[in-house]
Amino acid sequence: MEPSKLGLYYEEFDIGLTLYHSLSKTIFESDNNFFSLLTMNHHPVHTNIDYASKNQHGQLLVVGTLVFSLVVGITVPDISGKAIANLGYEDIRHLSPVFIGDTIYARTTILDKRESVSKTDRGIVYVETFGYNQKGDNVISFRRNVLVKKQFS
Template sequence: MEASKLGLYFEEFEVGKTLKHSLSKTIFECDNNFFSLLTMNHHPVHTNIDYAQKNQHGKILVVGTLVFSLAVGMTVPDISGKAIANLGYEEIKHLNPVFINDTLYVRTTILDKRESHTKPDRGIIYVETIASNQNGLDVLSFRRKVLVKKQIIK
């Protein structure tokens, strides 16, 4: 039996390549409620149907940081499975609303990569991740730098 592979080594990332992540997630009402409670985000647009129906979208809006957390998590098997650390996130953009029962799909493009200046066993990849819903509408994007192990140490 072959062991499952978690993540890529630095050498395996190709600048310009886009990875379509195999994980997906339908966001259920209980996911949104638990996340709202856990993070103490009690805004009624996320938890009160009556309130939400009387506002812009007319229905419960999923908490944006839940969408972000799920998108990051769905990239782990491909992007950060061999990571030493996430070095930083930037340009997090909520492009369109996400609602209860929407399904998220995620893709990541490798924007750049470089070897570490101080440690020969690692390198930094710079990626952009975009989450879309079941209709192919992009709902979230962000960029991050990830410190990744090398397979071959020079």
Template structure:
């Protein structure tokens, strides 16, 4: 509680010391992907492939329905993890091994979980460290749809 106005202080992000190697975090956030989300993202990123925006075209292809753009799925899953992983970050340093595991469709709901793989103190600045995590995004059917690793530079609580 904040004693000045009796309001609860929300925890957003973690300091370097708060990350425990081997810990698995089930993120609270989730997002149902609507057709408008996919359309706006296609327009914003200039991805006009018809499998993402043309129902007639998509119905004639392998999955018989519109596919959600993979980079939208990636962006949403990263976003879902922010309160627990990079909310206090100085920088995201690296993304690696991004794997699209199964298609995502309009009206799928995405969830995420993250495992803390490793952490180390910064070699150049004593007030921060690097945390290495692996995140898996999954849908409402508990099917893993995306996985990736990333390294995040976070401050120490000093």
């Protein structure tokens, strides 16, 4: 039996490749409540059914930073499993609302990559990730630079 493989080495990232991540997660009310409490986001649109029912979407909205964190986590086995660091996130966009009971999936496209100037055992991979729901609607997108180990240096 082969041991499980966590992440890709720098050399394994091909520009233009799109990875459809195998992990997914249905968001439960408890996830949203715990995250709201943990991050001190007590806006009633996330925690008060009566309040939320009288607003734009008519139901509780999942906290946007929970969706972001979840989608980043979904990508770890493929994108950052061999990472030294995530160097930065950019252009984070909340594209559609996420509700309790939605199931979140993700896909990532490799946009660019370059070798580290200062250290020969690593490189920087530039990716764009989309999180989408069970209907196929994109709900979030973001780009990031990931510092990844090389397999051969």
